[in-house]
Amino acid sequence: MGVFKVLEIKEGVFENNDRQADLLRKELKQRGLFLLNLMSSPGSGKTTTLVNTLNRLKEEMKIGVMEADIDSDVDAHTIAKQGCKVIQLHTGGMCHLDAEMTRQGLDGLESGELDLAILENVGNLVCPAEFDTGAVKNAMILSVPEGDDKPLKYPLMFSICDVLLINKIDVLEHFDFDLDAVRERATKLNPNLKVIPISARTGEGIDEWVRWLCQEVKQWQVEA
Amino acid sequence: MHELGVVMEVVKTVQRFAKENGVTQIDTIVLQIGELSSMIPRYVHECYPAAVDGTELDQTKLKIEIIPANALCKNCQQVFNIMKNRSICPECESPEWGLLSGREFTIKEIVAC
Ligand SMILES: Nc1nc2c(ncn2[C@@H]2O[C@H](COP(=O)(O)OP(=O)(O)O)[C@@H](O)[C@H]2O)c(=O)[nH]1
Numbered sequence: 656m657g658v659f660k661v662l663e664i665k666e667g668v669f670e671n672n673d674r675q676a677d678l679l680r681k682e683l684k685q686r687g688l689f690l691l692n693l694m695s696s697p698g699s700g701k702t703t704t705l706v707n708t709l710n711r712l713k714e715e716m717k718i719g720v721m722e723a724d725i726d727s728d729v730d731a732h733t734i735a736k737q738g739c740k741v742i743q744l745h746t747g748g749m750c751h752l753d754a755e756m757t758r759q760g761l762d763g764l765e766s767g768e769l770d771l772a773i774l775e776n777v778g779n780l781v782c783p784a785e786f787d788t789g790a791v792k793n794a795m796i797l798s799v800p801e802g803d804d805k806p807l808k809y810p811l812m813f814s815i816c817d818v819l820l821i822n823k824i825d826v827l828e829h830f831d832f833d834l835d836a837v838r839e840r841a842t843k844l845n846p847n848l849k850v851i852p853i854s855a856r857t858g859e860g861i862d863e864w865v866r867w868l869c870q871e872v873k874q875w876q877v878e879a
Numbered sequence: 880m881h882e883l884g885v886v887m888e889v890v891k892t893v894q895r896f897a898k899e900n901g902v903t904q905i906d907t908i909v910l911q912i913g914e915l916s917s918m919i920p921r922y923v924h925e926c927y928p929a930a931v932d933g934t935e936l937d938q939t940k941l942k943i944e945i946i947p948a949n950a951l952c953k954n955c956q957q958v959f960n961i962m963k964n965r966s967i968c969p970e971c972e973s974p975e976w977g978l979l980s981g982r983e984f985t986i987k988e989i990v991a992c
């Protein structure tokens with residue numbers, strides 16, 4: 656048996672994943688495939704918003720969906736009913752997806768001829784914020800019943816997102832949810848954040864969201 | 880729990896390092912966690928056995944060094960801990976400072992052969 660000695664590593668814990676994510680993004684660019692990472696707490700309306708989005712966009716582009724919600728393929732069935740390609744990722748109870756798992760998901764989707772792949776990440780505002788999936792853009796949903804203090808409690812999530820959808824605005828009148836306060840708190844953390852209030856139930860605001868997404872996908876493909 | 884997934888990331892990095900450097904036996908892993916990191920040292924310790932279970936790192940020891948949340952006052956150049964001073968310079972009471980350390984979550988080293 657050898658002699659124990661100290662070996663210096665000095666590596667940030669997220670560095671390896673960050674490298675994998677950058678690599679994946681480069682490949683996505685070459686293929687002209689846009690990957691959207693959709694995050695929120697459980698029940699904020701990711702699946703409902705997705706269904707709405709697919710309905711608006713499925714004639715216009717080829718879309719695939721990766722479902723990562725823990726322990727159930729209910730969401731995958733809901734999405735499949737929209738006639739889009741969907742796979743259920745088995746996260747084994749993990750609280751987030753990393754770039755490697757996302758890459759495996761894309762392989763499983765056989766994403767060859769797709770324009771847009773959407774990842775419904777695990778419902779959680781902490782861990783997914785620390786793991787870059789390799790997505791081109793990050794979107795998060797905050798729903799009205801969750802409260803307007805969330806940017807204060809989960810600052811990292813708000814700072815890494817490109818777009819914030821404030822969902823369930825159809826029930827605004829029943830909650831003391833201050834939309835302007837959320838806007839202010841979130842953009843203070845992230846001045847480039849695009850904020851879009853929506854209701855996945857009534858369809859309000861979905862146009863603006865879909866327009867934003869469409870624009871981003873086209874831009875990505877032009878640059879490819 | 881948030882810490883488990885992240886500690887599994889630590890395990891992956893150490894496994895890769897061990898392979899690349901011909902390390903055959905690991906005794907201790909030393910992490911550095913900043914006071915402002917979202918990782919809570921006690922939880923990291925608690926989930927460590929589960930994270931290493933069934934890997935080559937099973938039975939290894941975990942050591943955590945806490946890195947203070949230190950800042951440099953922009954007004955009087957005093958270095959102070961923002962957690963202990965409620966984000967205000969203890970010398971001149973200025974709230975204007977630049978963070979020097981405290982956000983780390985780093986694998987510092989391993990004791991191995
Ligand atoms: N009132 C209202 N309910 C919504 C809205 N969007 C989703 N929901 C409901 O919220 C619940 C959770 O939605 P779901 O899409 O499954 O959330 P996920 O866990 O983030 O995927 C479901 O009962 C939805 O019908 C909305 O805009 N307004």
Ligand SMILES: [Mg+2]
Pocket residue numbers: 701702724730775
């Ligand atoms: Mg869902």
Ligand SMILES: [Zn+2]
Pocket residue numbers: 952953954955956957968969970971972973
């Ligand atoms: Zn000072």
